[in-house]
Amino acid sequence: MIRVQREPFDVGREIAALTAGNTRIGGIASFVGLVRDLGGLHSMT
Numbered sequence: 001m002i003r004v005q006r007e008p009f010d011v012g013r014e015i016a017a018l019t020a021g022n023t024r025i026g027g028i029a030s031f032v033g034l035v036r037d038l039g040g041l042h043s044m045t
Contacts, residue, residue: 011030015028
């Protein structure tokens with residue numbers, strides 16, 4: 001699942017939702033990044 005959002009979120013709640021009822025999950029990896037100010041960039045594809 002991929003989701004981009006502006007609102008804050010609770011990592012623990014997201015992990016609980018992903019693992020609810022599933023005992024076969026062996027690991028979860030996540031990436032948290034920041035958007036850099038690249039000056040005059042107006043759009044990116």
